[in-house]
Amino acid sequence: MSAGAWGLALGSAFFFGLALVLTQFGLRSMAAVQGAAVSIPVSAALCWVVAPFAVDFAAWRWDALLTFAAIGLLFPATVTLLTFEANRRMGPPVAGAVGNLAPLFAVLIAVSALGEALSLAKGAGIAAIVAGVTVLSLRRRAVSGAWPLWVLALPLLAAMIRGAVQPAVKVGLASWDSPLMAVAAGYAVSSAVVLGVVALGTKRGSERTGTAAFDRRGAAWFAAVGLCNVAAVFALYAALARGPVTLVSPVVASYPLVTLALSRLLLRGTPIGPQVLFGVTITVAGITLLLVGG
Secondary structure (H helix, E strand, O other): OOHHHHHHHHHHHHHHHHHHHHHHHHOOOOOHHHHHHHHHHHHHHHHHHHHHHHOOHHHOOHHHHHHHHHHHHHOOHHHHHHHHHHHHHHOHHHHHHHHOOHHHHHHHHHHHHOOOOOOHHHHHHHHHHHHHHHHHHOOOOOOOOOOOHHHHHHHHHHHHHHHHHHHHHHHHHHHOOOHHHHHHHHHHHHHHHHHHHHHHHHHHOOOOOOOOOOOHHHHHHHHHHHHHHHHHHHHHHHHHHHOOHHHHHHHHOOOHHHHHHHHHHHHOOOOOOHHHHHHHHHHHHHHHHHHHHO
């Protein structure tokens, strides 16, 4: 994989990690789904402001555009809603650990459908990264109590979607090499999905969909989250246009390292104990193996 693709993948991991930290500030005054109704449209608006100046519309391809729009039905909108519900029912540690399986699904699809090669070193690196970020996700005990087995399907489905999206984006980019358009189309559709869910929840008066009073400070934080997320997704798509899914996906999945570091710096609420050090070590070792194998 080229140095540019590596840099984009690492940049994507950084912005995903930063977005999670900023989300904690936003959640102090706004419900999670309301926050998504701010962050995702902000991301979409930014893309469409930039698109007329940065997208080569002469290379327009309907099949690619439809692929990008279809992806928007699932990512980030559906994945966000599934993750929120999983966190509510299971607690963040368990939901996060299951969600970390996304690179495995991405790699399996890339190898089977796209014909990408998977060496022993790359396979070991992917396994190490998944294990490492899972250890980091489980560093705190869940406090959500008992939950039915079927709830496990929520984060598992979210992980499967996140994993499937990356090979699908790569297919679309093969027809129209425009990562910005891929993000713009996907986020436009996702904005409609999330705003529709929030509107439906408001109409029904459901607390589950997050109908807390609108808060300007919280909205500002979630707008910042949207900017970070759109930068992360754009970097991810640009990396996929330049490198294989089997390398890009696990590198981007290492974003919990960034979240851990920034949480320690900005929130001062993340203790550095043996389990955290173990998770960091395994994750870094996995990235090193990918460097060697790639």
